[in-house]
Amino acid sequence: MSTPQPPMPQAGPAWQAAPGSSYPTYTSPIPVVRTHLGHALASEWTKIRSVRSTMWTLGVFVLLVVGIGLLTGALVGSSGSELQGENPLAMGFFGLLLGTMCLITLGVLTTASEYGTGMIRTTMTACPSRGRVLAAKAIVFFAVAFVVTLTASVFVALVQIPLLEGTGAKDPSGEEWLKGTVGVSLYLALLGLLSLVVGSIIRHSAGAITIMIGTVLAPLVIALFMFSESLEDVRQALFEYSxxxxxxxxxxxxxxxxxxSGWDPLWIILGATAAAFAAAYALLEKRDV
Structure with missing residues (x-):
């Protein structure tokens, strides 16, 4: 019977003396990798897809956009209404308008929820570059919001065309297809991104969601109750830019x-989001976590 051999001793750490010094230094065998934006993107993607709020919020968003969009098209198509020369893709407007609340909520939660739970301390410890963290959150959220919105809006548009046959609605042109699918998806994704940035500034989920819902609804509601002729210009501006x-x-x-008109709303929301992002970045660099 062979006797068991004692375990071989493991190699110790690589201690060596630094040039010109009698004190040893330690060289880690673990390779040191310089972090970059890709690491932050992978981290934020893991976060956004692993929490239940993302699935619930996007699920309700798709349900509203598809459900209300198709229901509106079916009701208009079966009622015998005349849509002479109108764009049939407009029937998807109602579902997307309600769906904005879901994207606003998800955008705020992407940043503000980490301040509520204290997770932001772990995030900033793992990635001390605060601007990189904010940029990674923005890129991941924008990509998710745009893809989901585009998929839902294209599906609704494709189904609504046959539903509205016989109503006199015109065939959408290429530009109308582009604006009613890609354009509106970019707009809603930027609106959600604006909510994300506001969440980073406010650092409070309920407060940021309230501010964004007020931004969406307040101008139109206020304009509806402005009856004074002296406020007609203000009322008109609130209507136009709501x-x-x-x-x-x-x-x-x-x-x-x-x-x-045209693509103007996209440039307006892009400018507002860029300004808010710059403010959020400046505050993030100055304030404590």
Whole structure:
């Protein structure tokens, strides 16, 4: 019977003396990798897809966009209404308008929830570059919001065309297809991104969601109750630049005869989001976590 051999001794750490010094230094056998934006993106992608709130919020969003969009098209198509020369893709407006609440909520939770749970301390310890963390959150959220919105809006548009046959609705042109699918998806993704940035500034989920919902609804509601002639210019401006009206511009159904048209709403929300992002970055660098 062979006797068991004692375990071989493991190699110790690589101690060596530094040049010109009698004191040894330690060289780690673990390779040191310089972190970059890709690591932060992978981290944020893991976060956003692993929490239940993402699935619930996006699930409700798709349900609202698809359900209300198809229900509206079916009701209009079966009622015998005449849509002479109108864009049939406009029937998807109602579902997308309600769906904005879901994207606003998810955008705020992407940043503000980490401050509520204290997870932001772990995030900033793993990635001390605060601007990189904010950029990674923005890129991941924007990509998710755009893809989900585009998929839902294209599906609704493809189904609504046959539902509205016989109503006199025109065949959408290439530009109308582009604005009613890609354009509106970019707009809603940027609106959600604006909510993410506001969440980073406010650092409180309920407060940031309240501010964003007020931003969406308050201008239109206030304008509806402005009856004084002296406030007519203010009332008109609130109507023109309210988010519901800007959203309707992508379907050529603006509530007013003046104001944003074409692709103007996209540039407006892009400018507002860029300004808010710059403010959030400046505050993130100055404030404590």
């Amino acid at each position: 988010i519901p009206n800007q959203l309707s511009v992508f379907y050529s159904n603006s509530l007013t005869q003046t104001g944003p």
